[in-house]
Amino acid sequence: MKLAELQMRFQAGIVKGDNAILASIVDSRRTDRATLFAVYHDAYRMRLAEFLSHDFPVLRVHLGEEAFGRLVEDYMSAPSRQPNARWYGTRLPDFMQEMAPWRRNRSAIDLARFERALSDAFDAPDAPISTIDALRDIRAEDWPRLAFEFHPSLRLLDLAGGTAQIYAALAQEEKPLVIRQGEEAILFWRNDGQSFYRPVAEDERLALLEARRDKPFGDICALLAFQNNGDDVTWRVAGFLAQWFADGLVTRLSISD
Amino acid sequence: MEKPAPLGFGLGLRPVYYQEILEKSPRVDWFEVISENFMVPGGRPLAMLERIRGTYPIVMHGVSMSIASTAPLDFDYLRALKSLAGRFQPEWISDHLCWTGVHGVNLHDLLPVPYTSEALDHIVDRIRRVQDFLGRRLAIENVSSYVTFTESEMDEWTFIRETAERADCWLLLDVNNVFVSSFNHGFDQASFIDAIPADRVVQLHLAGHSEAVTHKIDTHDQPICEDVWSLYHEVCPRFGSISTMIERDDNFPPFDELMAELDRARATAACARTPAHEAAA
Numbered sequence: 208m209k210l211a212e213l214q215m216r217f218q219a220g221i222v223k224g225d226n227a228i229l230a231s232i233v234d235s236r237r238t239d240r241a242t243l244f245a246v247y248h249d250a251y252r253m254r255l256a257e258f259l260s261h262d263f264p265v266l267r268v269h270l271g272e273e274a275f276g277r278l279v280e281d282y283m284s285a286p287s288r289q290p291n292a293r294w295y296g297t298r299l300p301d302f303m304q305e306m307a308p309w310r311r312n313r314s315a316i317d318l319a320r321f322e323r324a325l326s327d328a329f330d331a332p333d334a335p336i337s338t339i340d341a342l343r344d345i346r347a348e349d350w351p352r353l354a355f356e357f358h359p360s361l362r363l364l365d366l367a368g369g370t371a372q373i374y375a376a377l378a379q380e381e382k383p384l385v386i387r388q389g390e391e392a393i394l395f396w397r398n399d400g401q402s403f404y405r406p407v408a409e410d411e412r413l414a415l416l417e418a419r420r421d422k423p424f425g426d427i428c429a430l431l432a433f434q435n436n437g438d439d440v441t442w443r444v445a446g447f448l449a450q451w452f453a454d455g456l457v458t459r460l461s462i463s464d
Numbered sequence: 465m466e467k468p469a470p471l472g473f474g475l476g477l478r479p480v481y482y483q484e485i486l487e488k489s490p491r492v493d494w495f496e497v498i499s500e501n502f503m504v505p506g507g508r509p510l511a512m513l514e515r516i517r518g519t520y521p522i523v524m525h526g527v528s529m530s531i532a533s534t535a536p537l538d539f540d541y542l543r544a545l546k547s548l549a550g551r552f553q554p555e556w557i558s559d560h561l562c563w564t565g566v567h568g569v570n571l572h573d574l575l576p577v578p579y580t581s582e583a584l585d586h587i588v589d590r591i592r593r594v595q596d597f598l599g600r601r602l603a604i605e606n607v608s609s610y611v612t613f614t615e616s617e618m619d620e621w622t623f624i625r626e627t628a629e630r631a632d633c634w635l636l637l638d639v640n641n642v643f644v645s646s647f648n649h650g651f652d653q654a655s656f657i658d659a660i661p662a663d664r665v666v667q668l669h670l671a672g673h674s675e676a677v678t679h680k681i682d683t684h685d686q687p688i689c690e691d692v693w694s695l696y697h698e699v700c701p702r703f704g705s706i707s708t709m710i711e712r713d714d715n716f717p718p719f720d721e722l723m724a725e726l727d728r729a730r731a732t733a734a735c736a737r738t739p740a741h742e743a744a745a
């Protein structure tokens with residue numbers, strides 16, 4: 208048999224449990240070929256389950272061993288196409304969103320998105336962060352045109368209300384809570400090698416979304432004022448800005464034209 | 465053909481030990497890193513490696529080259545590997561004599577090859593192409609295997625020797641894998657060791673494995689067993705002073721336990737080279 212054919216059968220034996228490969232394997236002195244081939248078949252399942260448990264530890268606690276096991280099995284029906292195991296679980300949240308019965312489980316999907324954001328922040332590209340001192344060099348008349356660049360690890364997700372609390376409770380092995388009505392915005396980022404998250408209020412969420420679209424300080428203040436019946440909210444945007452520096456989210460300031 | 469100078473006794477660089485390594489600068493001569501763990505855009509792993517590389521030599525050990533696969537070579541992977549090597553300057557780059565999948569699938573395992581002349585030609589050609597691309601020799605490692613193919617036309621050791629000589633590559637001899645495979649397939653360890661061209665072996669691996677009743681599995685989650693220590697003692701004289709490292713990938717013990725195993729490797733290698741041993745042998 209040609210090597211290509213043998214490898215195809217071997218792979219089908221692992222992924223689909225096809226028996227054709229057994230014709231190319233000999234029994235050992237101690238045991239039969241099916242038992243020996245099962246080492247590869249079983250290790251494959253165990254390894255993929257390990258990748259997912261590693262990336263989604265809290266989702267695993269949330270679902271419980273049995274349901275998480277079923278999710279792993281379902282997800283496995285499409286084999287990995289990644290040379291790097293790190294990316295194997297990347298599609299899990301999307302997969303859950305598309306597939307019955309998982310797509311009905313909003314809290315599980317959003318926990319998966321939450322954990323995925325933490326791991327994405329963990330090994331996102333590096334960039335030097337800027338400190339709040341950089342603001343001192345900005346002339347007063349340039350403030351309205353002040354624009355921001357953010358760390359590549361930054362992720363802003365709209366999740367089911369209570370997701371972050373469920374995550375925190377489960378991560379500390381406390382009694383899980385249930386999701387609330389409505390949504391919450393959670394910000395994820397990395398600072399000094401560690402992933403962080405915090406909830407952001409609706410106005411900070413809006414400010415961040417605008418700032419990431421290269422909207423300058425003046426435009427952000429105007430938009431938030433508009434949302435707030437025309438009241439001046441510059442003081443509040445300045446507060447967000449100070450927090451973004453403190454979190455290590457800002458990498459560069461510029462003056463837009 | 466001059467082998468790279470021996471590095472001494474090394475350990476695998478694993479995230480659980482980063483802090484301890486940085487704080488204590490332990491007496492490890494070098495570290496082996498899993499290349500794929502650092503093929504990420506940024507973050508802590510790369511920052512840690514940057515710092516540790518400042519103090520220790522490293523070698524890069526990969527698990528995804530799939531050199532024996534009939535699928536086309538993955539040049540995206542090879543480009544990433546080359547750029548990682550450019551950044552961290554490893555003493556050498558190694559991967560396994562195995563395949564990991566076909567048709568775009570990755571089974572994330574080190575899968576065995578039939579020892580046929582077709583497979584040999586195929587692998588030799590691919591190692592040569594990879595070496596041309598990377599601009600350096602690869603070190604190819606023998607894997608643990610659990611099945612024997614009816615197609616095989618030669619012994620594993622003949623296959624490995626032919627591969628190394630025809631592809632003009634280095635070898636990484638995993639002593640635990642020789643032990644595990646010899647148990648699983650019932651071959652004589654000495655035949656294997658004697659057939660390996662010593663002038664091509666740049667590194668030895670030591671590791672623990674787990675036991676099923678009828679076969680042993682290469683899991684790297686246990687201390688090195690007495691049988692593997694004994695085999696290591698036996699092979700040492702054949703390879704002289706050679707870079708040796710201990711692989712531990714799961715069930716991580718306190719770092720001191722790995723240091724104790726590494727000291728035992730040092731002692732074993734030293735004792736295997738004494739004249740008394742030669743007289744006894």
Ligand SMILES: [Fe+2]
Binds near residue numbers: 641671711
């Ligand atoms: Fe090894």
